[in-house]
Amino acid sequence: MKYLITFPAVLVLVILPSCLQKLENENIPKEVRTSFELRYPDVEEVSWELDANADWVAQFSVYNTEYLAKFNLDGDWLETDHKIITAAVPFKVNLSLHDHFKDYKIEHAMIAEKKTGQFYEMQVLAMGHEYDIEADTKGTLTREVELN
Known part of the structure; x- marks a missing residue:
């Protein structure tokens, strides 16, 4: 049964x-x-x-x-993202974050492939604030949005 x-x-x-x-x-x-x-x-x-x-x-x-x-x-591809470990964020990107924030911590990171190239999208804690940051593969910060 x-x-x-x-x-x-x-x-x-x-x-x-x-x-x-x-x-x-x-x-x-x-x-x-x-x-x-x-x-x-x-x-x-x-x-x-x-x-x-x-x-x-x-x-x-x-x-x-x-x-x-x-x-x-219309079916046009815009981007593809996947998570990466924070240690996989390249040195050039970390150097730019350090120059911009001095003291920071990457909470989450992902690679975003777009028509314009590959980017690193990160949530970063710095100076008591949380930021949504995007950087290109050369380390140039292309977007910074304060989340709180």
């Missing part, structure tokens, strides 16, 4: 998520799905969200690394 109850429960847990994924993907504009599939042909599992800017965000994994790829409504 125990197996009769367990089997249907397992069946629902296995089949239901795949059905939900298909329903979600049907809501994604064709241009966005096509652009994603051309850019990431080997990715099989992806979840989608519509962000506050009306851009489609795909979340997926490649070799155990989580990625977020952003596309506009």
Whole structure:
């Protein structure tokens, strides 16, 4: 009797998520799905969200690394982000942060690939404030927004 109850429960847990994924993907504009599939042909599992800017965000994994790829409504790729450990932030970027803040701590870091190049996006604690910082690969700070 125990197996009769367990089997249907397992069946629902296995089949239901795949059905939900298909329903979600049907809501994604064709241009966005096509652009994603051309850019990431080997990715099989992806979840989608519509962000506050009306851009489609795909979340997926490649070799155990989580990625977020952003596309506009026309299917144009905007950027792809993935987290990195703070120790992986290059020396040039750290030098620029030190020159700008003197005393700082990188709380979170990610690499953002954009049409204009590769950038490091970081949340930085400095002088009792939290900042959203972006720097290019040369170490130039390209964005600074105080969060608190």
